[in-house]
Amino acid sequence: MTTSGVFLGVDTGGTFTDIVGLDAAGRIIVRKADNREANAAASIADGIRALLDEQGIAPSSVSRLVHCTTILGNSVFERKGPVCGLITTAGFRDVLELGRQHNPVLYDIFWKKTPPLVPRRRIVEVEERMASDGSVVRPIDPDSLDAAIDALAAQGVEAVAVCLINACTNATHEQTIAERLRERLPGATISLSSEISPEWGEYERTSTTVTDAFLKPTFARYLSSLEDRLQTRDLVPELLVMQSAGSITDVEEAKAMPVRCLDSGPAAGVIAAANIGAALGFPDVLTLEIGGTTAKSALIEGGEPRRSMETEIGTPTGSDGRALRGGGFVLRMPVIDAAEVGAGGGSIASVDAGGSLSVGPQGAGAFPGPASYGRGGARPTVTDANLVLGYLSETQALGGTIRLDRSLAEAAIRRHVAEPLGIDVLDAAHAIRSLANAIMGRAVRTVSTERGRDVRKFALLAAGGGGPGHAAEIARVLGVDTVIIPPFAGLFASLGLLLSPSERRASRAVNLRLRQSGVAAELAALLDALALDATGKAAFEGTPTITEEVDVRYAGQFHQITVPLPRRDGAVDTAAIREAFEMEHERTYGYRSPREHCEIAAVRVVARYPRVVTSPNFQRSEGGKTAHPPRRIYFGPRLGPQSARVLSREDLGEKPVQGPIVIPEYDTTVIVPPDFTVRRNAANVLILERVKTEP
């Protein structure tokens, strides 16, 4: 395909900015840029120019740039942000600090909550009240409002969150407060819960709105400075930003609702997986993206990633690698439903007093990094185990720059794992790798088995720097037979940026019994109004596809299932809603309950604009065929140590070749175990298949 101009996807992480471009001929170009400069915007602009210059492309021909960044996540994690305030309903000052009051861990009397982003002194109450049905119980008392704003002003508040009880059903009080804030506190940014997250649950909505307020000034400044920097380097593309739901939006909306962009990196990778999987004839895919300290997984069915309406950030990880839900900040907003565990290449292995081995959740980070980096890290990591076992090699530089030292890896494993357990170094390294695989596999299980899906019907798509090296063994344990490894696996999130659709959403909390009279008409009217909201603002190119969805539950349930809403000749079909809900309930939880009432908790309209990039050409040169000596790799007690061939992607074709094979690439290393075959299809994707042999 050809495009009008060059499209760029730019994924800024902690140490690197990955840039993936699609030139006018549909060719993919890539560059990993060091984030050396303190100013991230400058690193990005310079990195792009370096890539363009290298390829002989004029800066002015870049027409579109889609961006995702960890800057938002980092500012929450490091708590670097503006002075924030919160305005709430009288009587509810402590909703944020009290949360749901649950402990994420048992028997740990010394457990500490993550302190809220707004301290109590900057949470102020206003006399007002909405009822559950949206009627006004008590109008806003203007004096109490002014006093509240004065209290925030006196503390130098720069960003204000407003979250009133029941504002999800009637936003007018929040809007009145916003108007008054604009008059009396003109410099401050404003985040209204009724706009950010208009759904039930005061704690979840407050938490989401406060997080938005915390990000707003910083992100607005960052995006403006990025636009400026690009301009000074003669780059004037349409700038778009990735959202956690896997869609992209324009700068204006990103500045208005930064919280929706908070967790966009993983979302980009999943979108890439959905597109590539579908294009390859694998519409049902489980993704496995392994990075430095975490592994993430998402479920894609029929080419569509599963989405969720709630997530949690800053969640501590338990000793078994599982996220301790309830320990971080809950965000109620559309996200790709991904599971994350605290095990990646840099995760540290250790042995406790009782002689029990664990991997993660502590990671060695980029500095000092794994012991084998030779940067002073003394604790053994998964990467060190991989090196000792032969999966990684001293002669291959990671990311083109970092050289590994095997003797340092061995020393660390000996001291911290092998000696405490009384086993030798190889045994210890194998135990570390296998335990890491088990923990990583848990992320996959969470999004599949725990959602009632049979993993055996899916292909596992491996990405991230560590994914292609672990995926086949994890697939074997899970019972998955096919692993697909796309080109640019290590730069996968950036590729996803090029492939994402633009999207706008509008939603509203309701509380409707499906069988109530007049519900169909009420829903239809509500949806028509929401559709105007979603498409009314400055639109993207093309005609949007409108999707309408409703969140449904059995009366009494708290967890809802989102189902698409079918219309027949414009009319809402409530029987079809019920059927779609019960079908999904049965699939996920194993039964349906025909005699109970169904309730609708929220309605939503999604306007999705056509993808600009549909099917790029994934051909890529890895430097052609070269002869490498074979590597000795230890594949575990059953398969034993074996001599593995070292090949490049170009060496492979449609004909399956039996492992063991190692395929070192610019951004990752692919491992094909002895019980798998590998082939490369026309789209340059590696397909690993498990050989079912009789022992």
Place this chain on the structure above:
Amino acid sequence: MEPMRDFETRSDDGLDILTFELIRNALSEIADEMMTSLVRTGRSVNTTQALDCSAGLADADGQLLAQALALPGHMGTFPGVMRAVFDRFGSEFRPGDIYISNDPFSVGLHMPDIVLVRPIFQAKELAGFALAVAHHVDVGGMAAGGMPTYATEVYAEGLRIPLVRLYDQGRVNETLLEIIRSNVRVPDLVVGDLMGQVAACHVGQKRLEALIRDHGRVTFDQATTQLLDYAERMCRAAIAAWPDGSYSFEDVVDDDGNEAAAIAIRGTVTIDGDSLRIDFSDSDPQVKGSVNCPIHSTFAGALTAVQCVLGAAIPANAGLFRAISVTARPGTFVSPVEPAATCNRALTLARVADVVFGALAQAVPDRVPACSESMTSPMTWSTTTAEGERLVWVDNHISGRGGLPTMDAQEGIAPFVYNANNDSVEITEASFPLRLERFRLIPDSEGAGKFRGGLATERLYRVLAREATLTYRSDRHTSRPWGLAGGHPGRNSNVFVTAGDEVVQTPPKFTRAMHREDVLHSIMQSGGGWGNPLDRDPAAVLEDVLDEKIGRDRARDVYGVVISPVTSSVDTEATAALRAEMSR
């Protein structure tokens, strides 16, 4: 490069470390998955929002292998539940069976807690058990919610289900379901939650079966034996490091819901080498009211306190229990005999934990917190809508924790024994004709200390229904959560009902009719403080003052910290002088 060789990672017992870790992690994962399934498919607010339910896995001998991230007060009864199941069914376990009971004198919880146990078979052999318990929003009886504060016999508390088969080799016992349906006020919610428990047991069966198939039965048995031994070893090593001796402590439950007289729990913890014995035989005799605590529940309370002091690193399984014994003389209110009323036993279970904490504070003072609001205060609202629909709403008031030897209490965290969620204000209002007008921390209410207790919380409800019934259980109206090491006690609880122009201070436990515009104002106890308040870091006092958790007067009068009204900073000199004078 050194030569590769085939190897196996073996521990002393012959099982490789890796397989052991895989099976150990898988077991906790299965328990958590059972819990997830129960929470997501349940119907009542108590299961889906408050998370008042639990799940666990036992081996073929009924020994607990793993438990979910749920309620220690439930899970501590699992050993007793499994004993009851073995006593009742002996060797008659069959694939597809699910056993059910809520009998306080058999499985040993209280009647609203219905327990399901499913034997798990793999290759036609008994391989283990899945357990799922949920606190149901109604079990019939004299008051909605199954916790009538004025009950005096088990027969009045609701439908007692003896240990019988809910499923017989895969076939549901329709007769029993119909009996349950016709005895409870909200049959859809109760049966919906029960089916959630069935789903959880089903998940346990499927996942454990697959796990054993993957590893083989011999390896699985080896791993579980090793897992229990590992927990026992760690537990014994920790106890051995504590000073030998007998440590006694006494605490009270304010009243039994019938008579306004305090009831005492007296416990003695004996540390003897690497084992620990706890005896409650000197406690008061069983009472007429419903706070009697069945022995399995007493065990759960005592065990939870010991586990908190041991720390979270030791796996919570039957191996850990081996080093700990709990006894109480039958006929005491911590080991009642039929037909004692027990529906409010959770409060006593929590006080049992307090007594163990108080005793252990003498042995290992650096590991024990001051007294917390040890049990939530549950209320049940019941009404009938204009359309004739019966509504039952259960809510928990959660308040303050005690200060710790090294840090302040976290504000408003659920009790150790009862790790529940609160109900969302908005969802409560959307589900039941109530308006919550207040849910917040109460300033100046903490148990003062070097490390202070958590503030008390208050909840205020206005009734919007024409008429509703309210059952409420609270405690610490007269007694107070104690401090440690010179820390002050927390404040006591108070509950007020406003009906018309009249404001009544209620007893701790009550059932009453409420009418439109009546108000319930619930103020629950705060946490006790740890250490002398005069040793508290003045900077921490200042932070509390700036956050309006503590007033300037209290900072001065209780903590001896003088805060300058002009600069809002600590007046160091004045503080030193005041503290010197106060210490005299």
